Amino acid sequence: MTALLEIDDLHVAVDGKEILKGITLSVPAGEVHAVMGPNGSGKSTLSYTLAGRDGYEVTRGRILYQGEDLTALTPDARAAKGMFLALQYPVEIPGVATLTFLKTALNAQRRARGEKELDAMRVLKLVREKALKLKIAEEMLKRPLNAGFSGGEKKRMEILQMALFEPKLAILDETDSGLDIDALKLVADGVNALRSPERAMLVITHYQRLLSYTVPDRVHVLAGGRIVKSGGADLALELEKSGYEQVVEAA
Amino acid sequence: MTALAFKVDSAPDVFRDDFARHAASLPGAHLAWLATRRKSAFAAFAKTGTPTRRVEAWKYTDLANALEGELPPAPRHDGPVPEHGVFGEEGARVLLVNGFVHSVHDGYGLEIVDLSRIDAATPDWVSGHLGLMAAGEDQLLGAVSLALMRSGVGIRVRGTHRLHLDFVNLARASMSHARVLIVVERGASLRLLESHLGDSDAAFANLGIELVLEQGAQVEHIRVQSEAAETLHVSSLAASMGRDARYRALYCAVGGKLSRLDAVVRLAETGSEAQLHNVAILKSGIADITTVVDHVAAHTTSRQLFKSVVGGRGRSVSQGRVVVRPGAVKSDSHQLFKALLLSPRAEADAKPELEIFADDVACGHGTAIGDLDPDALFYLRARGIPEAEAKSLLIHAFLADAIEGFGDDALRQALIERLDAALASLGQAEP
Numbered sequence: 001m002t003a004l005l006e007i008d009d010l011h012v013a014v015d016g017k018e019i020l021k022g023i024t025l026s027v028p029a030g031e032v033h034a035v036m037g038p039n040g041s042g043k044s045t046l047s048y049t050l051a052g053r054d055g056y057e058v059t060r061g062r063i064l065y066q067g068e069d070l071t072a073l074t075p076d077a078r079a080a081k082g083m084f085l086a087l088q089y090p091v092e093i094p095g096v097a098t099l100t101f102l103k104t105a106l107n108a109q110r111r112a113r114g115e116k117e118l119d120a121m122r123v124l125k126l127v128r129e130k131a132l133k134l135k136i137a138e139e140m141l142k143r144p145l146n147a148g149f150s151g152g153e154k155k156r157m158e159i160l161q162m163a164l165f166e167p168k169l170a171i172l173d174e175t176d177s178g179l180d181i182d183a184l185k186l187v188a189d190g191v192n193a194l195r196s197p198e199r200a201m202l203v204i205t206h207y208q209r210l211l212s213y214t215v216p217d218r219v220h221v222l223a224g225g226r227i228v229k230s231g232g233a234d235l236a237l238e239l240e241k242s243g244y245e246q247v248v249e250a251a
Numbered sequence: 252m253t254a255l256a257f258k259v260d261s262a263p264d265v266f267r268d269d270f271a272r273h274a275a276s277l278p279g280a281h282l283a284w285l286a287t288r289r290k291s292a293f294a295a296f297a298k299t300g301t302p303t304r305r306v307e308a309w310k311y312t313d314l315a316n317a318l319e320g321e322l323p324p325a326p327r328h329d330g331p332v333p334e335h336g337v338f339g340e341e342g343a344r345v346l347l348v349n350g351f352v353h354s355v356h357d358g359y360g361l362e363i364v365d366l367s368r369i370d371a372a373t374p375d376w377v378s379g380h381l382g383l384m385a386a387g388e389d390q391l392l393g394a395v396s397l398a399l400m401r402s403g404v405g406i407r408v409r410g411t412h413r414l415h416l417d418f419v420n421l422a423r424a425s426m427s428h429a430r431v432l433i434v435v436e437r438g439a440s441l442r443l444l445e446s447h448l449g450d451s452d453a454a455f456a457n458l459g460i461e462l463v464l465e466q467g468a469q470v471e472h473i474r475v476q477s478e479a480a481e482t483l484h485v486s487s488l489a490a491s492m493g494r495d496a497r498y499r500a501l502y503c504a505v506g507g508k509l510s511r512l513d514a515v516v517r518l519a520e521t522g523s524e525a526q527l528h529n530v531a532i533l534k535s536g537i538a539d540i541t542t543v544v545d546h547v548a549a550h551t552t553s554r555q556l557f558k559s560v561v562g563g564r565g566r567s568v569s570q571g572r573v574v575v576r577p578g579a580v581k582s583d584s585h586q587l588f589k590a591l592l593l594s595p596r597a598e599a600d601a602k603p604e605l606e607i608f609a610d611d612v613a614c615g616h617g618t619a620i621g622d623l624d625p626d627a628l629f630y631l632r633a634r635g636i637p638e639a640e641a642k643s644l645l646i647h648a649f650l651a652d653a654i655e656g657f658g659d660d661a662l663r664q665a666l667i668e669r670l671d672a673a674l675a676s677l678g679q680a681e682p
Contacts, residue, residue: 051629051633052633053629053633054625054629074632075632076632076633076634076635076636076637076638076641078633079633079634079635080635087630087633090630091624091626091630093627093630093631093645093648094648094651094652095647095648095649095650095651095652096645096648096651101631101634101644104640104644105634105635105636106635108634108636108637109634109635112635112637144648161634165634165635
């Protein structure tokens with residue numbers, strides 16, 4: 001059986017410059033994989049490419065999600081199929097109320113899947129329920145999306161969305177960066193709550209910290225646009241101890 | 252003389268001709284006070300003539316070039332009117348067709364005067380105000396609208412009122428020169444709902460509006476200009492503000508080939524406040540808002556926020572001059588002009604200006620012109636929102652703070668429906 005996510009010899013260019021130079025990676029359902037790497041190794045390029053952002057051109061190889069080639073799908077079509085990308089820098093959108101946004105997004109996904117849309121009351125109830133677990137104040141939901149939120153609040157909002165959309169494949173792009181220990185635990189709890197035999201997660205991070213709370217099944221080291229080493233959870237600890245340089249050179 | 256340098260030397264001026272031929276037969280021609288004001292208004296206009304781009308205040312909008320051929324006066328229309336008004340039923344209503352009062356629904360105790368029938372019996376509050384503002388060199392087309400006034404309405408407000416001014420333009424290849432005078436008496440409060448609709452074809456609607464806010468008067472003015480695609484529309488609005496008077500306006504321009512709102516707000520007395528918001532949505536032609544906010548007295552406040560959404564080959568113009576006179580200490584003024592360009596051929600011109608002659612004032616201005624934020628667009632799409640819906644959400648978000656706080660829920664809903672229709676047609680123009 002094929003894995004939930006199969007990345008095969010993926011080459012990606014941005015503005016004509018090749019950033020990813022042949023990534024092969026397989027994430028089966030039920031597993032959490034971490035992709036670690038130094039700055040400039042191509043981590044964010046990988047996450048944007050998986051989410052389908054314009055300007056990230058797949059020049060070779062392919063991405064299979066549930067056995068289907070994603071390359072031609074728009075970002076919204078991918079989201080509707082159960083992919084979720086938590087961004088490193090969630091965008092502030094003044095003028096769009098958070099709750100309105102959540103309802104619009106949830107219903108757009110449901111509509112695309114041929115499911116019945118939820119009315120405002122149902123969405124509100126659902127959001128409140130998830131927000132409570134993430135210690136997100138009701139007041140925050142009434143504010144414009146991410147506008148004036150602290151770094152920690154923005155990341156919690158990403159996790160709230162993940163909890164609400166219940167994706168099959170969640171990609172967390174440096175969601176742990178800039179978080180204090182309490183916020184980090186909340187993020188980890190959010191990730192752990194979604195762990196299930198049907199779901200998979202790709203945790204992209206620079207540091208090992210988050211991985212102490214969300215122990216990955218596999219760890220991959222990304223450097224220079226390639227995966228140079230893969231291993232178990234121990235590899236993250238090793239990286240933390242000896243640094244990327246040593247591991248990358250040894251590979 | 253420098254004035255001569257601006258003199259229009261091209262084809263015969265359409266307004267000059269009209270005035271020469273018809274001045275003696277215009278409404279109230281026999282009233283000395285009005286004849287004098289018309290004459291001096293025309294003289295103010297004639298120094299410059301129909302503005303071309305050589306006139307600084309009109310440098311982005313070439314009216315002379317847009318006004319082509321013979322334009323006879325628009326006729327009075329007494330027949331049925333297809334559609335008018337955008338703000339529901341509640342309140343007093345004056346319907347004006349081709350600038351002429353067509354019908355009045357009052358019953359709320361407003362005093363309403365039909366200016367096309369102005370005569371010796373006209374009340375003092377009309378003769379005491381009409382044509383004293385929006386008729387000078389600083390509002391050239393306002394001067395024309397008074398000099399050539401054939402129609403319009405005068406309204407005196409006491410107490411608290413909601414008033415619809417429904418303009419419908421059904422004229423073909425013609426021009427109308429109308430005036431509106433609204434006197435809001437001491438402590439009175441008015442919600443003014445002004446709309447301009449119609450299916451006129453290549454007609455020119457020229458309107459002069461005078462708003463007199465006496466001490467403590469409050470006016471909330473919501474205006475939608477949504478005429479047919481070939482219509483030319485210029486409104487020259489002047490407001491004078493008494494002590495502690497408050498004027499809040501939301502102007503929306505979503506139609507026509509050329510629309511211009513030329514607004515002069517005079518913060519004449521201490522404690523007066525003006526808030527001017529403008530929303531322009533267009534995919535062709537020009538939507539121009541040009542304002543002068545004049546801080547004459549101390550402790551006066553002005554806020555201006557202009558937002559344009561421009562697609563296709565549309566062009567938005569935002570010009571704002573804030574003047575702080577020597578006595579206007581502790582004045583507080585801010586203006587912000589923002590434009591969203593949705594197509595490569597869309598254009599926005601923004602020119603904020605400040606002239607400060609007083610110390611101890613707070614004045615600020617800013618402009619921003621750009622396209623939709625690609626990061627925001629990707630963010631919304633990555634959450635499952637399809638591209639068209641995501642764009643629409645971002646455009647609404649862009650306009651939100653200009654609309655916020657105006658009207659009540661029902662009025663805002665009616666307004667948003669109008670704006671949505673304009674935004675939807677914008678989408679169709681996209682390649």
